[in-house]
Amino acid sequence: MTKESGFRRGLVDTVVRIAAQLPARQAHAWAAILRRHPGPDQALEAELIAAAPGGGSASLASTLAAQWRREPKVPGTALALALLTASETSERAERLRAQVVVTGPSSLEQPTRLTSAAVFQLVASARRELLVVSFAAYRSAGLVGALAAATDRGVRIDLVLEDSTGAADAFSALQGRVRFWHWPSAERGANGRAALHAKVIAADCSSALVGSANLTGRALNENIEVGVFLRDPRTVRRIVGHFRALMGEDGPLKLLKTDLGQS
Incomplete structure (x- = not known):
């Protein structure tokens, strides 16, 4: 130089x-x-x-x-x-910078947000579509109400949930208002024993929460959990696009046949 x-x-x-x-x-x-x-x-x-x-x-x-x-x-x-x-x-x-989201004991590290606050902010911010993916779900009455309010304002919601945990039962009040997706055992690896273990909430392909927390009361308020709140639309579109591909005609994720949700 x-x-x-x-x-x-x-x-x-x-x-x-x-x-x-x-x-x-x-x-x-x-x-x-x-x-x-x-x-x-x-x-x-x-x-x-x-x-x-x-x-x-x-x-x-x-x-x-x-x-x-x-x-x-x-x-x-x-x-x-x-x-x-x-x-x-x-x-x-x-x-556009990612933000750390946590549940559980606080630390003296960089400022973080609470998982529950991030979840409800994402749901409330959605104006067109919401993708919700979780392994487990229970003690989620507040979230069910927030999702119902989202459907009232015209948001299209896809819930992708693990069968083995009965996660869909937590959202039974939303039957006919959202689309329920699952991963049939015939489509799974490990001789059908693989699990749908992802945890994602994405709003309008513009912001998303990806982390360890299930949609349970403990995960949102009590456990030690960590996630990342993304505000980069390019990254969020890739995450949502991955699931949309899995939901495609030949993809492994299928609509529950009993679902009467949005088409």
Whole structure:
């Protein structure tokens, strides 16, 4: 790496780091200041600090000014555009970032969400379709009510449940309102002893919860469980697409013949 490219790399890294730490509003304020400055003059640093007081902004402003002095030919308009672009990219990445979801004892690690809250948020957020996959289900009266409310607003719901646990019984009140799917023993590996063990809730192919928790009172409120809340539509579409393929005409998942649910 040449000396010139090394300086440029330092300026790029600084802009990216600032964009990740400054709120979008403050990043826009800094960009407006940068556009007014043709170069890294003496007044720049003070103006940046005044526009974003506290929160370590003084250190960021000092670093940005120092790096810009090493690349004085970069115009302020270009630096402003780079900061806005990096800020928007950071904001979009944050909106799509996966979040850890847990049940059970809390820890002092990164902030997490409760499994039960994530489940009910997903159901409440659905406007077109819900995919619900679980190995077991019981003590789920609250969830049944939430799913019923979803059908009332026109959401199409597919429940994919394990036969051996009687999971479908927990949702018997929804007969005729949702579609029930199962995995017939004749379609299973291990001489029919394989289990439908996945736990997934996906709303509108845009957000999903994938984890260890079944749809049971203990799993949602008492056990030690962990999952991931996904907000990346591309990833969620792949998960839902996998199950849609399994539900296809030649797939191993079948509609329960006694089901009178949505077609």
